[in-house]
Amino acid sequence: MRIPSFGLTTGVAAATTVDDVTVIVTESLSKRYPRVTALDRLSVDIAPGVTGLVGANGAGKSTLIKILLGLAPATEGTAHVLGLDVTTDGGAIRERVGYMPEHDCLPPDVSATEFVVHMARMSGLPPTAARERTADTLRHVGLYEERYRPIGGYSTGMKQRVKLAQALVHDPQLVFLDEPTNGLDPAGRDEMLGLIRRVHSDFGISVLVTSHLLGELERTCDHVVVIDGGKLLRSSSTDEFTQVTASLAVEVTDTDAHPDGTEALRAALAAAGAAVTTRPAGSEGLVASGHLLYVEAAGEETYDLVRDTVAGLGLGLIRMEQRRHQIAEVFRDADAAQAATATAGAPGAPYATQDGGAHDVA
Amino acid sequence: MSPEPMTSTHPASPSGAPADAYIHNIGYRHYDGPRLGRAYARRSLFSQSLRGSYGLGRSAKSKVLPLLLLVAMCLPAAIMVAVAVVTKAQALPVGYSRYAVFLQAVIGLYLAAQAPQSVSRDLRFKSIPLYFSRPIERVDYVASKFAAMAAALFILTGLPLLILYVGALLAKLDFLEQTKGLAQGLVAVVLLSLLFAGIGLVVSAVTPRRGFGVAAVIAVLTIPYGAVSAVQGIAFVQGHESAVGWLGLFSPITLIDGVQSTFLGGSSSFPNGLAPTTGAGFVYLLVTLAVIVGCYALLMRRYRKAGL
Numbered sequence: 084m085r086i087p088s089f090g091l092t093t094g095v096a097a098a099t100t101v102d103d104v105t106v107i108v109t110e111s112l113s114k115r116y117p118r119v120t121a122l123d124r125l126s127v128d129i130a131p132g133v134t135g136l137v138g139a140n141g142a143g144k145s146t147l148i149k150i151l152l153g154l155a156p157a158t159e160g161t162a163h164v165l166g167l168d169v170t171t172d173g174g175a176i177r178e179r180v181g182y183m184p185e186h187d188c189l190p191p192d193v194s195a196t197e198f199v200v201h202m203a204r205m206s207g208l209p210p211t212a213a214r215e216r217t218a219d220t221l222r223h224v225g226l227y228e229e230r231y232r233p234i235g236g237y238s239t240g241m242k243q244r245v246k247l248a249q250a251l252v253h254d255p256q257l258v259f260l261d262e263p264t265n266g267l268d269p270a271g272r273d274e275m276l277g278l279i280r281r282v283h284s285d286f287g288i289s290v291l292v293t294s295h296l297l298g299e300l301e302r303t304c305d306h307v308v309v310i311d312g313g314k315l316l317r318s319s320s321t322d323e324f325t326q327v328t329a330s331l332a333v334e335v336t337d338t339d340a341h342p343d344g345t346e347a348l349r350a351a352l353a354a355a356g357a358a359v360t361t362r363p364a365g366s367e368g369l370v371a372s373g374h375l376l377y378v379e380a381a382g383e384e385t386y387d388l389v390r391d392t393v394a395g396l397g398l399g400l401i402r403m404e405q406r407r408h409q410i411a412e413v414f415r416d417a418d419a420a421q422a423a424t425a426t427a428g429a430p431g432a433p434y435a436t437q438d439g440g441a442h443d444v445a
Numbered sequence: 446m447s448p449e450p451m452t453s454t455h456p457a458s459p460s461g462a463p464a465d466a467y468i469h470n471i472g473y474r475h476y477d478g479p480r481l482g483r484a485y486a487r488r489s490l491f492s493q494s495l496r497g498s499y500g501l502g503r504s505a506k507s508k509v510l511p512l513l514l515l516v517a518m519c520l521p522a523a524i525m526v527a528v529a530v531v532t533k534a535q536a537l538p539v540g541y542s543r544y545a546v547f548l549q550a551v552i553g554l555y556l557a558a559q560a561p562q563s564v565s566r567d568l569r570f571k572s573i574p575l576y577f578s579r580p581i582e583r584v585d586y587v588a589s590k591f592a593a594m595a596a597a598l599f600i601l602t603g604l605p606l607l608i609l610y611v612g613a614l615l616a617k618l619d620f621l622e623q624t625k626g627l628a629q630g631l632v633a634v635v636l637l638s639l640l641f642a643g644i645g646l647v648v649s650a651v652t653p654r655r656g657f658g659v660a661a662v663i664a665v666l667t668i669p670y671g672a673v674s675a676v677q678g679i680a681f682v683q684g685h686e687s688a689v690g691w692l693g694l695f696s697p698i699t700l701i702d703g704v705q706s707t708f709l710g711g712s713s714s715f716p717n718g719l720a721p722t723t724g725a726g727f728v729y730l731l732v733t734l735a736v737i738v739g740c741y742a743l744l745m746r747r748y749r750k751a752g753l
Binding site for chain 1: 474482504578
């Protein structure tokens with residue numbers, strides 16, 4: 084059915100032509116339990132590609148995936164996956180969708196090959212096809228000779244690959260990856276993120292990946308959906324998230340004239356009209372926040388301004404580096420927005436970063 | 446990240462080419478073949494679980510116990526047959542429908558070893574979400590596991606009956622009588638397999654720990670049996686013979702014993718060979734069926750929350 088391979092761009096073409104419209108559509112989707120509202124009138128459209136689903140623990144990510152797999156009924160609202168209604172076509176959806184759970188799910192006493200073959204058959208693949216697809220898929224996720232050994236002896240990274248393989252073995256059109264980088268070391272994370280990128284770019288399979296580590300989604304996803312407390316905070320492309328403005332991180336020494344050099348610089352820059360903040364913009368960077376200044380870079384002149392101001396105060400410039408806005412900032416923005424008004428959750432409030440700039444100044 | 450180098454080999458068909466020969470050059474190939482859906486997945490789970498109950502598709506170590514127990518089930522039958530053939534006996538020393546009751550300890554051990562293997566494993570290693578994120582539903586999972594366990598027990602208990610039957614025919618015993626006996630015996634072991642499978646699975650599905658499961662299954666099978674036998678003995682000695690017939694309702698194996706001695710032409714293992722009356726026999730049958738259905742319902746309930 085897919086891409087006869089002509090030119091050099093077929094992989095990418097396939098990725099965007101398999102399903103032109105959307106892979107996931109929800110409309111005012113709600114899920115209420117007796118005590119807690121897991122999803123609150125969530126409306127999102129997710130296009131083919133790699134989409135990040137961001138939210139703190141308990142934000143409703145798992146509930147959303149459960150509903151999208153047709154495993155839990157929504158309290159109200161509708162959801163469609165690959166054009167199929169989750170309430171009536173759950174089986175058909177699960178045949179065409181892959182799922183990689185967050186937690187361990189692998190029995191240690193069988194080999195990766197045996198396990199993935201079994202899972203392929205559970206997805207409806209005939210025995211021969213199940214074996215062929217297993218060999219192919221394990222190779223694609225980077226498991227070679229070790230696939231014949233019992234899973235119990237695998238490293239965390241290898242186990243994650245097996246988990247990914249079982250989600251891909253039946254060649255789904257869409258995979259849900261729940262925290263796929265959990266428990267991996269930095270190198271393992273990078274490899275897993277690269278693999279996720281390839282799932283879309285090389286395999287033509289759309290991906291919905293959840294994470295609470297926001298930094299990694301910037302690099303991996305085309306689109307990011309942020310939910311919190313079951314509500315949609317934002318849904319926009321990664322570029323819009325991160326490239327609206329650049330900012331400079333500046334660190335200076337203290338001198339006798341200015342015992343608190345950082346504060347002196349902040350005051351001087353603010354007086355000169357630059358947007359300065361002392362808080363690290365990303366929630367990840369909690370270190371040394373007292374000694375770093377974040378300056379909105381309006382253009383070349385901002386660099387000059389910082390240089391001249393530092394020199395004028397007689398401070399030592401330890402570093403001045405460019406950093407892009409991180410997705411993490413939307414949480415801060417959202418908090419601020421929520422404090423002001425509750426409308427941040429409305430689906431129609433897409434690009435809140437302009438407001439975010441204002442918060443930074445404040 | 447770019448797919449370009451991959452696509453040149455894209456049209457290579459999944460069959461034919463030896464895949465391992467050029468590992469690094471094959472791009473991703475989509476699967477266009479049939480997807481056999483829910484019923485097929487259910488059958489696959491059934492056969493995988495049944496094979497697993499005899500250690501097939503698992504490590505060599507896990508094949509030892511089930512096969513040993515299968516041999517232990519069949520050996521007495523083979524010996525009886527040999528004796529019957531050599532001595533030209535007029536009848537087999539043990540009736541078909543009673544054979545399994547005699548060897549209940551072996552059946553109990555087998556169940557204790559394999560029922561936790563079948564269900565606790567998926568619970569313990571949290572593989573359940575992987576099943577339920579696929580076309581099968583909860584009812585398919587429970588039904589497959591139940592049917593597989595019952596089938597495994599049926600093989601364990603039915604095979605010796607077959608040996609007895611073949612041996613009886615070799616010993617030139619009456620064909621009609623033996624065939625009728627075999628049929629009755631098979632009905633008895635079908636009931637026994639369903640009952641034991643249900644009990645074993647419900648008990649093992651409670652705990653993700655396999656060791657607890659093994660101990661619990663053994664306890665559930667032996668403690669009621671011991672208690673029932675003891676109380677039956679006391680009741681018999683004190684002359685309450687009617688009570689003996691009813692007491693058998695309270696342990697799995699005496700349930701089967703009551704059913705088979707009432708309806709399936711066997712003699713019971715109750716004190717002095719007392720059998721329940723026909724009326725009581727119906728109660729036995731009803732209780733047996735109710736327990737089987739109840740176990741199924743409990744399993745369904747157990748997996749209601751076991752989704753993602």
